[in-house]
Amino acid sequence: MTQRKIDLGGGARKVGLVWQIGSYSGWGILGLHVARRMLAAGDLDPMPFYGLGSLDRKSIEPALLERLETNATAIATAMAARPDPASPVQGTFPMLHGLGNGLIQPAGAFTLSGVPDLAIVFLEDTRLDASAIARGRRFAAIAAGASWTAEVLRGAGLTQVTVCPQGIDPAIFHAGPPRTHARDRFIIYSGGKLEFRKGQDIAVAAFRRFHQRHPNALLVAGWFSPWPALASTMARSPHLEHAPRLDDKGQVDVAGWLRDNGLPDGSFQVAPPVPNAAMGRLLRQADVALFPNRCEGGTNLVAMEAMACGVPTILSDNTGHQDLIADLPCHPLRRQGRVEEGPDGAATDGWGESDPEEIVEALERVYSDRTAAAVIGAGAARRMQEAWTWDIRIDRMLSELGLRAG
Structure with missing residues (x-):
């Protein structure tokens, strides 16, 4: 040719x-x-x-x-x-x-x-x-x-x-003043396209336990995906009984999935898809960000953006997250179990299964000592501006x- x-x-x-x-x-x-x-x-x-x-x-x-x-x-x-x-x-x-x-x-x-x-x-x-x-x-x-x-x-x-x-873009992702609305809520942000690899099922399992102790907790689910079929991989979850379903428009019914797995209405909000330029305003509303991802081939852009906004961040200590943990103040999840190879035959060497109980412990630390959590968030934000733009x-x-x- x-x-x-x-x-x-x-x-x-x-x-x-x-x-x-x-x-x-x-x-x-x-x-x-x-x-x-x-x-x-x-x-x-x-x-x-x-x-x-x-x-x-x-x-x-x-x-x-x-x-x-x-x-x-x-x-x-x-x-x-x-x-x-x-x-x-x-x-x-x-x-x-x-x-x-x-x-x-x-x-x-x-x-x-x-x-x-x-x-x-x-x-x-x-x-x-x-x-x-x-x-x-x-x-x-x-x-x-x-x-x-x-x-x-x-x-x-x-x-x-x-x-x-x-x-990260420092013009968009930077620390800001405390939010002036919903001051009585403890807002937990979880982001990334919905799939088994991203570990949102682990986040839901941990949040369900945490919410039982703290009914003012609110999970903000930023899980929009341009590839909704990936959500079907959540059928592999060892933590949740129900897998996500698609609605009549072919999009993932995130709210329905959360309800199916025991989260009551009012305990969560599903964030709509927004362009990257609007993400900083959304992230700065959170008290903590949670990323129990099983694997990241990069350093997890959404987690980096949350840290740049000064949000105290919980990260699974595996794969690409380890670059962030090595350089930035955060709450690492050290207990990492083995992830078995999936039905598609993809190899999972180095992946990690976070422990929901360790996540609850990390959330409790942030919840009970906001001053110490703010110091960690501010330190990460400064380092992001210095070396991660x-x-x-x-x-x-x-x-x-x-x-x-x-």
């Missing part, structure tokens, strides 16, 4: 972004900040290979949005001009690919290659077979989203790996990948 070259002329050095930029998912937000940081320095020009339909255009700087739309149109035009739409595409510039489990790319991306090919990797399945390793060797450099992910990749024989965690993290990643001089 004939290979088609894409050459878009001179100017700043072009870099293909081979995943979807957006405002509602972790991958999308990462792509948006990578593009923004490239353009801010003026030396790199991000070229999106996927559509921009999931961007919240109202919250993006007009100049950034205009450039992204111009570049996306240029790429779409060049791709449409190919005589054979299925033919491989060779860019005359670097391409930065987003890879997941098995080092597999998004649909259609396997036909795209650059000079050189680079990758960002977030994975949870620790099984990397020979074909996955062969795919990984194609990339000149790989940025792993967490130290644990880098260890998995290196253990499989991929040596061109560096650790490049995500960041997107600007710092992306500049380092671009340097580690060889796209910018260190």
